[in-house]
Amino acid sequence: MSKKHQILEAAVRLFVERGLQGSSMALVAKEAEVATGSVYNYFEGKEHLINECFLYVKQQEVEFLLKHHDREADYEQRFRNVYGNTIRFMLDNCPYFRFIHLYAFSPVILQETRDKLHPLYEPFVKLYEEAYAAGATRSPDILEQHLAIYGGISYLMHYFYVHEEAITEERIQSMVDFAWSALRNPKLPLKG
Known part of the structure; x- marks a missing residue:
């Protein structure tokens, strides 16, 4: 290192x-x-350092998600993979998860820093855009959808962490099911 x-x-x-x-x-x-x-x-100083930490942690998260991202899968499976692997990243990298939970909306993280993240998220932005264009998801508002789901998962994970509750594979699947049902176009037939 x-x-x-x-x-x-x-x-x-x-x-x-x-x-x-x-x-x-x-x-x-x-x-x-x-x-x-x-x-x-x-x-240069502490403010520069915390902004670099923010970039570093988010880069680690995106690299993990991309490593497990199957661009050939159908939209439902791709979203399920993204959110399931987001949870797994949070579990496997607790300090990173807690850092993002604490500082994601802090004014100490500069807009310039946040702007540097946009290219990293491009594959996931395209996933949302393509899924909406294909009629698989219900809304074109990518940021609103993602923040609602990611925020809910993050808050629930924080709750489990604080209360020292185990996060089983069943719990992960339940969170992923909830995320997909929030995203999916209700006119789509259910699988299975």
Whole structure:
């Protein structure tokens, strides 16, 4: 792991555990086991660092989703894969999930940072567009649909995490079923 990645990983953990105010650059350096000067070699300050953490975590999530994305599957299966794998990513990467849950709508994350994410999401935007054009989904409003589903999943996952409840494969499938039923065009015949 490169020194920059060590710093990003340490910063994500600290921003989750201690918050932005409780995480100094010196503390990040100590957690990453690097000199404080090394942190400043990569990041101008704490605000720059947290924005880079946001990009880093979202890039990890998108890479995971793309690795498991079958562009040849039908729309229902593709959406089920996206949301099922989103849940699995959250489970397997709890610090990342908690970081995004805490900072996704924070004003400290700059619009410039958010704009850098748009190209990463292009395959999923196309999925929504194509599914709507084919009549598989009910609404052309991609952002509203995605935020409603992702937000619901995120909030439920946070609830399970705080209450230390197990997230079984049955629970994952139940969340995915709910996501698909929220997206699907009600005029489509049900499978099975």
